[in-house]
Amino acid sequence: MDPILRIENVTKTYVGHRALDDVSVEIPRGSIYGLLGPNGAGKTTLIRVVNHMTMPDRGKVWFEDHEITDKDIFNTGYMPEERGLYKKMKVGEQALFFARMHGLSRTEAARRLKDWFSRLGIAEWWDKKVEDLSKGMAQKVQFIITVVHEPKLLIFDEPFSGFDPINQNMLKEEILGLRDRGATVIFSTHNMESVEEICDDITLINKSQNILSGPVDEIRRKAGGNTFLVVYNGSQEDFSASLQGKAFPLGTPDSILGGFTQQRIHIPDDSDIRPVIGMLNEKVALRSFQEIIPSMNDIFIRAVNGTL
Amino acid sequence: MNRLGLIVEREFLERVRKKSFILVTILIPILIALSLIGPTFFMNAVDSKAKTERIVVIDNTPGQIIGKRLPSDSRVEFQLLPENTTVEEARQKFGYEVYCFGILVIGEDIIDNPGNLTLINNGASSLSVEDAIRERIQGIIRTERLNRYDVENINSILADANVHAGIQTLKNEQNQEMKSSSTGGSVALGFIIAFFIYMIIIIYGQMVLQSVIDEKQTRVLDVLITSCKPFELMMGKVLGIALVAMLQILIWGGIIMLLVAFALPAIAASSGNAEILLGSIADVHYIGTLVITTILYIIGGFLFYASMYAAIGSAVDTPQDAAQFNSVIMLPIIIAIYVLMAVIKNPGSDVAFWFSMIPFTSPMVMMARIPAGIPTWEIVVSLAVLYVSFVILIWLASRIFRIGVFMHGKKPTWKDLGQWIKMK
Numbered sequence: 001m002d003p004i005l006r007i008e009n010v011t012k013t014y015v016g017h018r019a020l021d022d023v024s025v026e027i028p029r030g031s032i033y034g035l036l037g038p039n040g041a042g043k044t045t046l047i048r049v050v051n052h053m054t055m056p057d058r059g060k061v062w063f064e065d066h067e068i069t070d071k072d073i074f075n076t077g078y079m080p081e082e083r084g085l086y087k088k089m090k091v092g093e094q095a096l097f098f099a100r101m102h103g104l105s106r107t108e109a110a111r112r113l114k115d116w117f118s119r120l121g122i123a124e125w126w127d128k129k130v131e132d133l134s135k136g137m138a139q140k141v142q143f144i145i146t147v148v149h150e151p152k153l154l155i156f157d158e159p160f161s162g163f164d165p166i167n168q169n170m171l172k173e174e175i176l177g178l179r180d181r182g183a184t185v186i187f188s189t190h191n192m193e194s195v196e197e198i199c200d201d202i203t204l205i206n207k208s209q210n211i212l213s214g215p216v217d218e219i220r221r222k223a224g225g226n227t228f229l230v231v232y233n234g235s236q237e238d239f240s241a242s243l244q245g246k247a248f249p250l251g252t253p254d255s256i257l258g259g260f261t262q263q264r265i266h267i268p269d270d271s272d273i274r275p276v277i278g279m280l281n282e283k284v285a286l287r288s289f290q291e292i293i294p295s296m297n298d299i300f301i302r303a304v305n306g307t308l
Numbered sequence: 309m310n311r312l313g314l315i316v317e318r319e320f321l322e323r324v325r326k327k328s329f330i331l332v333t334i335l336i337p338i339l340i341a342l343s344l345i346g347p348t349f350f351m352n353a354v355d356s357k358a359k360t361e362r363i364v365v366i367d368n369t370p371g372q373i374i375g376k377r378l379p380s381d382s383r384v385e386f387q388l389l390p391e392n393t394t395v396e397e398a399r400q401k402f403g404y405e406v407y408c409f410g411i412l413v414i415g416e417d418i419i420d421n422p423g424n425l426t427l428i429n430n431g432a433s434s435l436s437v438e439d440a441i442r443e444r445i446q447g448i449i450r451t452e453r454l455n456r457y458d459v460e461n462i463n464s465i466l467a468d469a470n471v472h473a474g475i476q477t478l479k480n481e482q483n484q485e486m487k488s489s490s491t492g493g494s495v496a497l498g499f500i501i502a503f504f505i506y507m508i509i510i511i512y513g514q515m516v517l518q519s520v521i522d523e524k525q526t527r528v529l530d531v532l533i534t535s536c537k538p539f540e541l542m543m544g545k546v547l548g549i550a551l552v553a554m555l556q557i558l559i560w561g562g563i564i565m566l567l568v569a570f571a572l573p574a575i576a577a578s579s580g581n582a583e584i585l586l587g588s589i590a591d592v593h594y595i596g597t598l599v600i601t602t603i604l605y606i607i608g609g610f611l612f613y614a615s616m617y618a619a620i621g622s623a624v625d626t627p628q629d630a631a632q633f634n635s636v637i638m639l640p641i642i643i644a645i646y647v648l649m650a651v652i653k654n655p656g657s658d659v660a661f662w663f664s665m666i667p668f669t670s671p672m673v674m675m676a677r678i679p680a681g682i683p684t685w686e687i688v689v690s691l692a693v694l695y696v697s698f699v700i701l702i703w704l705a706s707r708i709f710r711i712g713v714f715m716h717g718k719k720p721t722w723k724d725l726g727q728w729i730k731m732k
Contacts, residue, residue: 015724015727048714051533051534053533053534053714054711054714070537073534073535074535076534077534078530078531078534079531080527080530080531082527082530083527083531084523084526084527084528084529084530084531084532085526085528085531086322086523086526086528087526088322089322097314097318098531098532098535100314101311101314101315101532101535101536102535103535142531145531
């Protein structure tokens with residue numbers, strides 16, 4: 001798939017501190033792309049480079065078919081982690097201002113905003129001041145402001161923080177909807193559950209470097225390392241003997257409730273696991289057999305600690 | 309509408325719609341008027357409320373010629389003691405009386421020696437009472453002395469001879485008509501305008517600073533910066549606030565015009581120099597030059613300082629952090645006000661010349677010099693220097709601004725600002 005954004009060997013140094021070190025990332029068009037990493041890893045700097053807020057010392061950023069320019073920020077919507085709204089300004093007036101700043105005409109902006117406001121259930125807040133809104137309400141306004149001009153590239157920094165589960169779901173649906181209508185979404189978060197749920201691809205940045213990139217499914221499967229969890233009833237010797245060099249037990253077996261034993265095994269060639277299952281089935285009473293796919297949370301921690 | 313325009317519009321409307329703007333705009337001229345009228349008003353009030361003071365008079369002149377003619381009125385009441393009363397007797401009799409203000413002793417030779425006059429107070433003295441006594445005695449002595457010459461119609465001669473001279477200063481300029489200017493009126497005017505520019509720069513410059521810090525604190529800048537260039541953002545703020553200033557000045561101007569139209573004739577009637585004052589103000593050509601240069605210096609001076617304030621605002625997180633930079637910006641403004649005092653006395657001095665060329669001080673210092681009449685080329689050069697340096701400064705400020713808006717946490721140093729300017 002052709003990437004909408006290509007970050008090539010970007011290095012950025014602030015006074016005495018290297019924020020990005022030779023980072024390359026490709027963001028496929030129409031994907032939801034997770035930008036992960038511990039605090040201070042360089043995510044925000046990368047976002048700023050993409051937003052053209054700051055220039056890299058070395059390396060290039062390509063937007064579609066050209067090197068990114070000032071004008072490309074108008075094809076971008078950015079919702080920073082710390083939300084920014086004029087507190088004393090009325091919500092509707094403010095949304096109109098930002099929408100027009102993003103290049104919409106007054107009438108078009110008003111039409112789209114009214115639509116969004118009623119969709120997210122905040123239509124009656126149009127004439128209220130931002131300082132009178134709850135945090136969640138203000139977040140919704142911020143979200144609308146970010147997406148109203150329907151940019152090709154959307155960048156959300158921790159979009160779900162401050163939302164209750166119902167609103168989180170609503171926002172998730174809206175983000176998926178935006179993707180389905182053709183937008184590419186970069187989304188920076190520490191909430192790994194949401195990454196599993198909605199991200200197609202991720203990049204993990206640690207200590208200014210890209211340490212892990214790729215489609216979420218692939219990364220999780222690979223991180224699993226062809227590990228399977230077998231629950232059975234029978235003798236442990238029979239179990240081990242039946243593996244016949246096609247699979248290897250990992251760690252020690254655990255006894256679990258109901259008299260069952262639980263054992264992790266590694267199958268080096270997992271292109272077809274049926275022979276292993278067949279052999280096990282002959283010797284022990286199998287209760288369950290499942291691939292272990294680590295959570296993104298696990299992968300994050302292991303990758304950052306260098307144990308992946 | 310383009311983005312710069314949108315930012316300007318937002319900045320402008322946000323401020324102009326505030327109740328405080330409307331209040332300040334109307335209240336300030338009223339306060340100024342009050343501060344001008346107030347002192348006179350209170351002086352009069354104090355005088356009119358004062359009680360009548362009783363003064364006993366010992367007149368040692370032959371025939372008590374002074375004491376007999378001292379007129380009593382609502383302010384002072386004189387009580388002439390019989391001839392040959394000694395000070396001692398008077399002190400014993402009136403010295404401790406509460407209702408007696410004091411004892412006035414008029415020397416024997418007062419007509420030849422006007423200093424021979426003593427007031428023995430029973431309580432605290434009062435300048436206004438002393439003035440009242442002195443005025444009356446002087447009048448009597450003058451009349452007495454004139455009478456010695458035995459001139460006929462002396463009073464009408466005196467009235468005819470009583471003149472006040474006013475200096476009409478004319479300026480010598482080649483190839484031009486001589487312009488008239490009155491030093492007193494125009495110096496005052498120059499000082500007022502210079503001080504006004506100083507106020508505008510401080511008040512609205514601080515407004516720019518505050519506005520940038522606020523937006524940085526609320527992270528609005530982070531959102532805005534993705535829809536426009538930092539330069540547009542900075543200029544939008546500066547110009548938006550400049551428009552607010554313009555509107556406010558126009559309204560103030562209007563109110564002052566109205567006040568002047570009604571109040572000036574009244575002032576003129578009560579002041580001896582009124583004709584000269586009015587004469588210089590009514591010179592259309594002169595007023596035109598003054599208004600145009602004032603506007604040019606206000607705009608140039610404001611933009612010059614506002615761009616510095618915007619840069620500082622972008623670099624810091626809180627107004628407290630801005631204080632150290634702010635004091636440095638304030639320094640030349642305050643120097644300008646000091647220099648102003650010297651310039652008023654001698655607008656042609658070297659100090660006055662150089663400070664009216666340096667862009668940090670020129671808006672104020674030059675405005676104080678212009679009414680005194682200076683060569684046009686000096687104004688042109690000074691304005692050119694101001695506008696060129698404002699362009700350079702805006703450029704430098706925007707270099708700081710574009711980095712500063714993203715810097716949070718550590719308070720930057722001057723060195724940091726320098727590095728930001730150089731940064732790619």
